[in-house]
Amino acid sequence: MxxxxxxxxxxxxxxxxxxxxxxxxxxxxxxxxxxSLMTALAKVGAIRSPRxxxxxxxxxxxxxxxxxxxxxxLRTEFPLASLCSAVNSELEHLWAYSAVDxxxxxxxxxxxxxWYRYYLAxxxxxxxxxxxxxxxxxxxxxxxxxxxxxxxNPMRKIDSIEIADAGMFYAVDFRAESFLWNMxxxxxxxxxxxxxxxxxxxxxxxxxxxxxxxxGLSPPEYLVLMDIDCGIEFEVDxxxxxxxxxxxxxxxxxxxxxxxxxxxxxRSLE
Amino acid sequence: MxxxxxxxxxxxxxxxxxxxxxxxxxxxxxxxxxxSLMTALAKVGAIRSPRxxxxxxxxxxxxxxxxxxxxxxLRTEFPLASLCSAVNSELEHLWAYSAVDxxxxxxxxxxxxxWYRYYLAxxxxxxxxxxxxxxxxxxxxxxxxxxxxxxxNPMRKIDSIEIADAGMFYAVDFRAESFLWNMxxxxxxxxxxxxxxxxxxxxxxxxxxxxxxxxGLSPPEYLVLMDIDCGIEFEVDxxxxxxxxxxxxxxxxxxxxxxxxxxxxxRSLE
Numbered sequence: 021m022x023x024x025x026x027x028x029x030x031x032x033x034x035x036x037x038x039x040x041x042x043x044x045x046x047x048x049x050x051x052x053x054x055x056s057l058m059t060a061l062a063k064v065g066a067i068r069s070p071r072x073x074x075x076x077x078x079x080x081x082x083x084x085x086x087x088x089x090x091x092x093x094l095r096t097e098f099p100l101a102s103l104c105s106a107v108n109s110e111l112e113h114l115w116a117y118s119a120v121d122x123x124x125x126x127x128x129x130x131x132x133x134x135w136y137r138y139y140l141a142x143x144x145x146x147x148x149x150x151x152x153x154x155x156x157x158x159x160x161x162x163x164x165x166x167x168x169x170x171x172x173n174p175m176r177k178i179d180s181i182e183i184a185d186a187g188m189f190y191a192v193d194f195r196a197e198s199f200l201w202n203m204x205x206x207x208x209x210x211x212x213x214x215x216x217x218x219x220x221x222x223x224x225x226x227x228x229x230x231x232x233x234x235x236g237l238s239p240p241e242y243l244v245l246m247d248i249d250c251g252i253e254f255e256v257d258x259x260x261x262x263x264x265x266x267x268x269x270x271x272x273x274x275x276x277x278x279x280x281x282x283x284x285x286x287r288s289l290e
Numbered sequence: 291m292x293x294x295x296x297x298x299x300x301x302x303x304x305x306x307x308x309x310x311x312x313x314x315x316x317x318x319x320x321x322x323x324x325x326s327l328m329t330a331l332a333k334v335g336a337i338r339s340p341r342x343x344x345x346x347x348x349x350x351x352x353x354x355x356x357x358x359x360x361x362x363x364l365r366t367e368f369p370l371a372s373l374c375s376a377v378n379s380e381l382e383h384l385w386a387y388s389a390v391d392x393x394x395x396x397x398x399x400x401x402x403x404x405w406y407r408y409y410l411a412x413x414x415x416x417x418x419x420x421x422x423x424x425x426x427x428x429x430x431x432x433x434x435x436x437x438x439x440x441x442x443n444p445m446r447k448i449d450s451i452e453i454a455d456a457g458m459f460y461a462v463d464f465r466a467e468s469f470l471w472n473m474x475x476x477x478x479x480x481x482x483x484x485x486x487x488x489x490x491x492x493x494x495x496x497x498x499x500x501x502x503x504x505x506g507l508s509p510p511e512y513l514v515l516m517d518i519d520c521g522i523e524f525e526v527d528x529x530x531x532x533x534x535x536x537x538x539x540x541x542x543x544x545x546x547x548x549x550x551x552x553x554x555x556x557r558s559l560e
Contacts, residue, residue, distance in 0.1 A: 035555050037548075086551055088558050117559060139550055141543050188546050242547055244554065261559050268552045273411050275549040276458050277512055278307075280409055281356055282542045284514065285305050288358050289387065289531050 026097045029074065029126060032104075033118035033254045034090045039241050040113035043083035046070070053081075053114060057092070060110035066098035078128035078248050082202070084240030089135075089247035089254075091128040104260035115264055118254040126252070133179065133197055133249040138208045139189040139242040143216065150190065150215040153224050154181040157207050161226035165235060166207055167200030176200060193246070202237060209236040296367045299344070299396060302374075303388035303524045304360045309511050310383035313353035316340070323351075323384060327362070330380035336368035348398035348518050352472070354510030359405075359517035359524075361398040374530035385534055388524040396522070403449065403467055403519040408478045409459040409512040413486065420460065420485040423494050424451040427477050431496035435505060436477055437470030446470060463516070472507060479506040 034057070042050040046058065054077065058070045067073040073094040081087055096103065104116040158181055164174035179195040194204050213219040213236070222228060304327070312320040316328065324347065328340045337343040343364040351357055366373065374386040428451055434444035449465040464474050483489040483506070492498060 035558065037551060039548075088551075088555055115555075137554075139547055186550065188543070189550065241544070244551065246554070256559050264559060265556070268556050272549060272552045272556075273458070274511070275545045275552065277409055278309075278545040279542060279549060280456065280459065281307060281358075281514065282538045282545065284407075284516070285358055285385075286535070286538050286542075288305065289526050289534060 027095050029093060029095050029122045029124050030100060030103070030119050031091060031093045031122040031126060031128065031250065031252050031254070032116045034092060034114065034116055035088050036086060036090070036114040038081060038084050038086035038243075041083070044077075044080045044085075053087075053090075054092075056111060056114055057107070057116075060107045061094070061096070063110050064098070064106040066096045066103060066107065067094060076127050076129065078131055078250065079134060079245055081245055082205075082240050082243075085243045085245065086241075087245035090245055091131075091248050091250050091252075093122055093126055093128050101257075102259065104257040105263060108260055108263055115260065116257075117260045117264060118257055120252060120254055122252060126250075128248065128250045131197065131248045131250050133195055134199065135246040135248070136194045136199070136204050137244045137246050138192040138194070138204060138238065139186065139244070140192055140208060140212060140238075141242070142188055142190060145190070145212065145215040146217070147190075147215075149221075150211060151183055153211040153214045153221070154183060154192065154207075156225035157181060157211075163200050163203055163226055166210070166226065167203050170201065172200065174200065176203070189242075205238045205240065205243060206235050208243075209238040212238065297365050298367075299363060299365050299392045299394050300370060300373070300389050301361060301363045301392040301396060301398065301520065301522050301524070302386045304362060304384065304386055305358050306356060306360070306384040308351060308354050308356035308513075311353070314347075314350045314355075323357075323360075324362075326381060326384055327377070327386070330377045331364070331366070333380050334368070334376040336366045336373060336377065337364060346397050346399065348401055348520065349404060349515055351515055352475075352510050352513075355513045355515065356511075357515040360515055361401075361518050361520050361522075363392055363396055363398050371527075372529065374527040375533060378530055378533055385530065386527075387530045387534060388527055390522060390524055392522060396520075398518065398520045401467065401518045401520045403465055404469065405516040405518070406464045406469070406474050407514045407516050408462040408464070408474060408508065409456065409514070410462055410478060410482060410508075411512070412458055412460060415460070415482065415485040416487070417460075417485075419491075420481060421453060423481040423484045423491070424453060424462065424477075426495035427451060427481075433470050433473055433496055436480070436496065437473050440471065442470065444470065446473070459512075475508045475510065475513060476505050478513075479508040482508065 036053050041053050044053045046052055046054045061067045076093045078091040100119050103119045107116045158178050160177045162174050163176050182193045184191045210224055214224040306323050311323050314323045316322055316324045331337045345364045348361040370389050373389045377386045428448050430447045432444050433446050452463045454461045480494055484491055484494040
């Protein structure tokens with residue numbers, strides 16, 4: 021493979037509504053985040069093919085999981101200042117909103133820290149218990165009970181778990197260099213069950229004395245990959261921003277209206 | 291046509307998410323509110339056919355318009371206490387939530403008052419101007435400038451227009467015995483343009499001195515038929531209510547989550 025004259029490696033920051041895709045990874049015949057991105061990049065002439073562009077991704081989010089700041093990297097000759105807006109014009113529910121130069125060896129997989137947020141619907145949780153149970157997972161642990169089995173090292177270090185009030189939700193923020201498969205959703209399921217009093221408290225924790233029969237999986241639609249620290253400074257693309265503002269205002273109005281409708285109907289049933 | 295032994299006339303109260311249907315009126319080959327209701331009624335055995343059940347409707351809402359309390363009437367032998375829950379089990383985005391006995395001559399079209407609410411997205415409106423301009427439409431007027439032309443009498447009486455704060459929206463409540471086609475959406479368009487300073491103020495009103503070139507139409511997705519006073523007491527069906535609560539909680543969580551995602555993404559662009 022030969023490098024073209026102006027071809028260089030770039031890092032792209034991506035946001036997407038995970039409910040609109042059948043997962044992240046390319047799969048023939050299904051609409052995935054990667055597949056849609058590659059099609060758009062090829063369509064605007066930024067890449068010839070996924071194979072030839074030296075594509076690398078950071079986090080392969082599960083089907084249904086959204087992202088505000090996933091990171092991919094590839095080589096392109098396309099002018100950096102118009103790459104995001106050109107690609108976005110070919111995309112729906114997926115936006116590239118920052119494109120920066122990166123060294124050829126840059127691999128977004130090797131991130132310093134990943135930040136996931138789970139929007140946990142408020143119900144009967146005991147808020148203090150939610151804090152206490154979550155804190156048991158912070159630090160270095162063997163998380164093999166909180167992931168599907170694979171060959172990876174099950175030791176992980178969770179830097180922090182923070183819980184904030186967010187209207188009808190608790191925003192549960194997880195920060196770690198890396199997570200095992202389904203790890204966040206399994207921990208959320210566990211602390212939620214525990215804080216609602218449905219599981220004995222001493223069965224909860226990465227190395228709990230008494231394991232419950234089964235660690236469940238909280239639904240993916242409420243999980244968002246917020247940001248990844250790859251050691252690169254991303255700056256918001258101004259042109260991409262303008263296009264996104266309109267789309268986002270529209271979808272906020274639509275979601276807000278759907279919410280109103282349900283609330284009003286609920287009131288009609290009283 | 292012969293009336294069966296236990297057949298009697300009932301009035302049904304309906305709620306529906308108008309964005310999920312291609313309008314209200316039955317139309318072969320498209321999913322409409324009436325069409326879906328008729329199919330469900332026939333499927334559970336409550337009617338043999340739409341023709342034979344003496345069906346009457348109150349308000350044929352436009353495509354995209356939702357309802358919390360539209361009213362229809364028909365004859366059925368089906369037990370009243372399980373009619374709503376049976377029908378709802380066959381429906382999505384459309385719910386019958388009250389079924390009561392009605393006299394055979396009952397026609398929901400002849401209503402005492404209809405209440406529509408428009409959720410107007412807040413933007414640059416002058417709130418006081420919004421109030422003042424809306425008040426111009428209250429009372430008896432010739433609304434032919436605010437409707438598509440048809441053979442109906444263009445004189446209408448608007449009992450009240452009330453504007454309340456509703457988060458990202460203004461809830462604009464219209465009450466009248468009846469409205470002309472598109473009348474609410476045209477009035478909303480007009481007072482919104484005026485209160486944003488895009489149309490001269492003396493061009494606004496049912497009998498304005500100077501008419502603007504064109505009275506526009508505000509989008510249908512934000513209009514809700516809230517209730518109709520047909521002179522009948524509706525009581526919420528307990529079984530239907532239980533089923534609806536779960537669905538509504540779920541859709542509130544989903545809308546709330548979509549709203550969060552857009553808000554968070556907007557913040558990422560700052």
